[in-house]
Amino acid sequence: MAFDKPACHTCESTLVSRLFCFSCNALQPFPRETDLFEVLGFPICFELKSAELEERYEKLSLELHPDFYDSAPEAEKLLSETATAILNTAYKTLREPTLRADYLLHLLAEKQNLDERSLPDGFLAEMFFLQEALDELLDSGNAVELSAMHDNLQNRKKDIEADYAPLFKKHEDHPEDSGILQQLQTHLNAERYLRRLLERIPASD
């Protein structure tokens, strides 16, 4: 997706991050609707190299840190605080695949009419069954079975996560096919139920 790069309000160089100009080291006033990809200066797409994300985040963290604006005018001090806050939100969201997928889907699906509660057929009934089974396992304290259930659920979660990248790529290639976004919604919904189950299983060791 094309990344519309705005210009620095001081020196007019093209901005990498919407929050800060690396050419003249000026904090940038930014609109409320700034999306989290713009904040960190990455294109709006799912593929994101974590090493690049880390590097960009650290660089911006240092530049925006309120400590360095201690003796700056009030407005700039405040801007460094709001910028740091949104920077941290952006980092937290983009570094975790499910959060990133969820956020990106939210951006892409804005004009579409997605069914936000979609689930695979029979999935809810299965989740209920598993929750009841988990109740029994937790009562009985059967560590072997609990561990097996944990691994099984974890694998299912990983399978879902592995599908994010190909589906987003498919959407890029076929933006007119809203079925692809719906599939992503279904995946993300399923992932949340699986995660709730996993949270109930105590970590072994």
Place this chain on the structure above:
Amino acid sequence: MAYSEKVIDHYSEPRNVGSLDKSDLNVGTGLVGAPECGDVMKLQIKVDPQTKQIIDAKFKTFGCGSAIASSSLATEWVKGKSIDEAMSIQNTEIVEELSLPPVKIHCSVLAEDAIKAAISDYKSRNED
């Protein structure tokens, strides 16, 4: 998170936890979920075939205290009501009764959905 006294009451002593016989034609089963938090709620009603009044209700909910309280309250409320009366229970009434904060309003919506799903299931199995 501060839970209201009523939520704590329902959570520590939930009414009507359990199951009814799914295959019984007088029973309607509603299974609903909230994907935004992964809550799963099952609510069942038993209808008197003569009077068409709901004579029993059971629930089982996997979720937060507010979700459990909402469904517990829902089973209390539907008992003794006609199907139409039960159909008109609004989530806002549950919010008021339990003093649910804005972030937990969806739990009350889920409970209302569960009632409607149970009734819908009963009706579909008893088409005249």
